[in-house]
Amino acid sequence: MTGLVFEAAAPARAGRRPQRVRRARLWWLVPPVVVLLGFFGYPLVLVAVQSFTSKSGALTLSVWGDVLGSAEFRDAAWQTVLLALGSTAGCLLLGTFLALAVAFVPFPGARALARLVDTLPAFPSFLIALAFTFLYGSAGVFGAGGFLYSPWGVLLAEVTFYTPFVMRPALAAFGQVPAAQLEVAASLGARPGRVLRQVVLPEALPSLASGACLVLLLTMNEFGIVLFLGAKGVTTLPMLVYGKAIVTFDFPAASVVAMVDVVLSLVLYAGYRRAVASVGGGRRAAVDKA
Amino acid sequence: MLLWTRRSRVVLWLVAGVVFTVVVAAPLVMIVLASFAGHWTGVLPGGFTAAHYVDALSGDTFASLSVSVQTGVIASAAAVLLGTWAALAADGAPSRVRQAVGTLFHLPIAVPSVVLGLALLVAFSRPPLALNGTRWIVMAAHLMLLLPFAYSTVSAALARVDPLLAQAAASLGARPARVLLRVRIPVLLPAMSASASLALAMSMGELGATMMLYPPDWRTLPASVFALTDRGQVFLASASTVVLLVVTLAGVVLLGLVRGRGADR
Numbered sequence: 445m446t447g448l449v450f451e452a453a454a455p456a457r458a459g460r461r462p463q464r465v466r467r468a469r470l471w472w473l474v475p476p477v478v479v480l481l482g483f484f485g486y487p488l489v490l491v492a493v494q495s496f497t498s499k500s501g502a503l504t505l506s507v508w509g510d511v512l513g514s515a516e517f518r519d520a521a522w523q524t525v526l527l528a529l530g531s532t533a534g535c536l537l538l539g540t541f542l543a544l545a546v547a548f549v550p551f552p553g554a555r556a557l558a559r560l561v562d563t564l565p566a567f568p569s570f571l572i573a574l575a576f577t578f579l580y581g582s583a584g585v586f587g588a589g590g591f592l593y594s595p596w597g598v599l600l601a602e603v604t605f606y607t608p609f610v611m612r613p614a615l616a617a618f619g620q621v622p623a624a625q626l627e628v629a630a631s632l633g634a635r636p637g638r639v640l641r642q643v644v645l646p647e648a649l650p651s652l653a654s655g656a657c658l659v660l661l662l663t664m665n666e667f668g669i670v671l672f673l674g675a676k677g678v679t680t681l682p683m684l685v686y687g688k689a690i691v692t693f694d695f696p697a698a699s700v701v702a703m704v705d706v707v708l709s710l711v712l713y714a715g716y717r718r719a720v721a722s723v724g725g726g727r728r729a730a731v732d733k734a
Numbered sequence: 735m736l737l738w739t740r741r742s743r744v745v746l747w748l749v750a751g752v753v754f755t756v757v758v759a760a761p762l763v764m765i766v767l768a769s770f771a772g773h774w775t776g777v778l779p780g781g782f783t784a785a786h787y788v789d790a791l792s793g794d795t796f797a798s799l800s801v802s803v804q805t806g807v808i809a810s811a812a813a814v815l816l817g818t819w820a821a822l823a824a825d826g827a828p829s830r831v832r833q834a835v836g837t838l839f840h841l842p843i844a845v846p847s848v849v850l851g852l853a854l855l856v857a858f859s860r861p862p863l864a865l866n867g868t869r870w871i872v873m874a875a876h877l878m879l880l881l882p883f884a885y886s887t888v889s890a891a892l893a894r895v896d897p898l899l900a901q902a903a904a905s906l907g908a909r910p911a912r913v914l915l916r917v918r919i920p921v922l923l924p925a926m927s928a929s930a931s932l933a934l935a936m937s938m939g940e941l942g943a944t945m946m947l948y949p950p951d952w953r954t955l956p957a958s959v960f961a962l963t964d965r966g967q968v969f970l971a972s973a974s975t976v977v978l979l980v981v982t983l984a985g986v987v988l989l990g991l992v993r994g995r996g997a998d999r
Contacts, residue, residue, distance in 0.1 A: 472823035473835060476816050480881065483874045484842055487853030494856050538753065545750035549743050557754075564758065566932065566986070568939025568956055571975055574963060575761030578768050578972075604757050636742075665846035667942035668956075672963060682848040682942065689852050690946060699856065702849040713844035 488706070495699035511700040517684065521704070524680040527599060528663040534603035535659045539610030540652060544640070546611075547618035548626070558615055564608040572605040573672030595678050601669045606662060610655040613723075617651035618644065650723040657716035665709060681705045768972035786973035795974050798958040802938055803981065805869075805954055809876035810884075810933035814926050816877070817884030821892050822918065839885040842878050851875055851946025869952040875943040880933040887932070891925030923992075931989040938982045 498504045511517050546554050580592045591597055621644055629639045645652075667682045679687070681701055688698035768774065772781025789795065817839070824835040842850065854875050858865040865871040895918075903917045904910070941956045948957050955978050962971035 469823070469826050470831065473820065473827065473831070476820035476823065477835070477838065479816060480838060480842075480878075483854070484845075484850070484878050487850075487857035488845070490857045491849070491853045538757065542750060542754060545746055549746050549750075551747055560758075566935035566939075566982070567979065568941065570939075570941055570956060570959065571765060571979070572761050574959070574968070574971060574975060575764040577963070577968065578764040578774070579760060604761065607757060661844070665848075665942075667846070667848050667945075671941070671945070672960065674964075682846050685846075685848045685852055686942075686945060689855065695852075695856060698852055702846075702852050705846055705849055706844075709844045709846060717840075 491699045491702055494696055495703050497696055499696060507696040508700050511697050512704075516679070517701065520679045520681050520684045520701075523595065523678060524664060524682075527595060527602065527678075527680065528660050530599050531602035531606060531663040532656050532660045534599065535606045535610045536652065536656050538603060539607045539655070540614055542607070543611045543614035543618055544644075547615055548644070561608045561611050561615070565612075568668060569605045569666065570668035570672045572601050573669045576601050576604075576673065593673060593677070598670055598673055598678050601673065602663050602666060605669065606659045609659050609662065610652065613651040613655040614648060617648035621647050650719065654716060654719035654723050657712065657719045661709060661712045661716055664712060665705070681708075765972050765975055768969055769976045771969050771972075774969075786969050787977070789970050790973040790977050795955070795958055795962075795970070795977075798953050798955040799974075799977060799981065801869075801952055802955040802978065803985075805873055805876055805952075806934050806937040806982075806985070809873050809937045810880055810930050812873075812877050813880035813884040813933050814888075814930045817881055817929065818888045818919075818922065818926055820885055821889035822914070822922075824889065825892055836885075836889065840882050843882045847875075847879055847940065847942030848946060850878060851943035854878075854943070855946055866947075867949045869949065871947050872944060872949075872952055872954070875947055876937045876940055879940060879943060880936055883932055883936070884929040887929035888922060888925050891922055895921050927989050927992050931986040934985045934989065935982050938978060938985075 495507060496503055496505065498506060546558055576592060576597065580597065625643055626639055629643050630636075634642070665682055666680070667686070670678060670680050670683050671686070682705065685698050685701050685705065688694045688701060767779055769786055770782045770784065771779030772783045772785075773779065791799075820835060820839055824832045827835070845853075854871055855866060857863075858871055858874075865874065899921065900913050900917050903913045908916070939956060940954070941960070944954050944957050945960070948954060953961075955974060959971045959974050959978070962968070962974065
């Protein structure tokens with residue numbers, strides 16, 4: 445309501461204010477934008493330039509050809525995508541299940557648990573990897589030596605760490621489903637499975653989608669877990685960038701991998717923003733109807 | 735609400751409890767157990783000792799802790815300051831400018847931290863700004879990684895603030911600087927403190943960009959933990975990780991207290 449009033453009032457206010465003042469206020473944007481461009485835009489442009497530069501400094505496409513053609517790069521790209529998709533699917537299943545249990549079958553301490561889940565994403569991801577070496581390492585609780593350093597170990601670690609990122613939006617969405625709707629559905633004879641499928645999940649779908657997109661983006665770019673598990677057979681794109689730049693000092697090749705990684709991430713990020721926007725739109729529509 | 739019989743609820747709780755224990759609780763318990771372990775050859779560790787904490791709080795690891803805290807405090811303060819500044823400056827701008835600024839300030843989220851590290855390495859190993867090898871390059875990386883979160887938290891809070899507040903102050907004759915300091919910033923304090931705690935936690939645990947950039951005399955605690963595990967000193971690594979978590983939580987709680995006071999005003 446107040447929003448509407450201000451949208452209507454805004455043009456009048458702008459009209460009365462001298463153009464000069466509004467221009468002057470825009471100058472305040474310059475310092476933060478300069479910092480961002482200086483430490484983010486400019487370096488990324490240089491990486492792009494570097495990827496087209498041979499070691500002797502000449503402009504060339506050969507680095508791109510060499511890297512994209514190499515089996516090492518294709519394996520890493522393939523493994524990155526597979527790991528990210530697998531982790532996202534795992535997080536989605538696990539996060540939805542746990543959120544359902546917390547939201548709809550409440551038990552004493554559920555709220556405290558939800559708050560704990562809120563704080564988990566603030567932990568560093570390498571913590572999980574370190575813990576896994578004790579849990580599943582050769583001399584660990586579930587001593588299963590080989591498993592930890594296979595792609596499955598990395599997958600399980602990523603699912604463990606990123607599940608809260610799905611749980612949070614899922615809990616928020618489930619919290620908005622009115623209890624009365626569930627009771628009506630149940631009183632009309634729908635079994636829990638049907639209530640879940642036809643009442644709860646459709647409501648929560650946009651939130652789950654935005655959580656899944658975020659997890660996909662974060663697992664594509666995950667570095668700490670892969671680095672710590674030191675999985676010999678597992679090289680992801682961020683690990684390849686690190687290896688090329690820090691271990692072999694091959695900056696042009698590292699830049700090529702980095703550019704590919706950035707493009708992949710940007711595409712995923714655009715998808716995430718779209719999913720978030722649809723959550724916001726859906727919620728507003730629901731409020732309007734009410 | 736969803737399950738109506740007592741038996742089905744108990745079954746669900748049991749399954750959820752087991753999953754939660756294995757997925758969330760077990761890793762944390764393992765780290766804490768390992769940080770006290772003297773040896774770990776069987777299923778569970780033995781020979782419990784506090785010696786690893788003594789080690790973690792002295793020498794190299796303590797220096798790393800101090801580096802992490804300094805980097806975290808400086809980078810998150812800078813990120814909150816810059817993010818708030820950008821959000822406030824964009825607030826009065828035409829909507830097209832505001833959208834462009836929003837997109838621009840969110841972009842660093844979409845770039846992998848390792849790639850950001852590489853980019854800073856490439857850009858600042860040469861003139862005009864040869865920051866490589868100094869602590870400032872690490873702080874610049876952390877600042878860029880935290881900035882999107884600071885900006886989005888503050889600008890979301892700003893969108894909910896009633897613009898009448900600032901207009902009322904201005905109509906009563908307060909100059910723009912006074913309106914900013916006495917009205918617009920105080921109502922944003924809770925959001926600024928929330929974004930500061932998020933930024934602090936992220937900076938303290940940051941690994942990707944730091945691994946690409948850190949000079950020998952500015953190694954953060956996560957980088958040290960990696961070096962320790964790489965050398966096989968896993969118990970000291972666990973103790974250092976617990977110390978890192980405790981210090982981070984203390985910082986977050988401290989910032990939460992500030993937020994509580996800000997909300998009381």
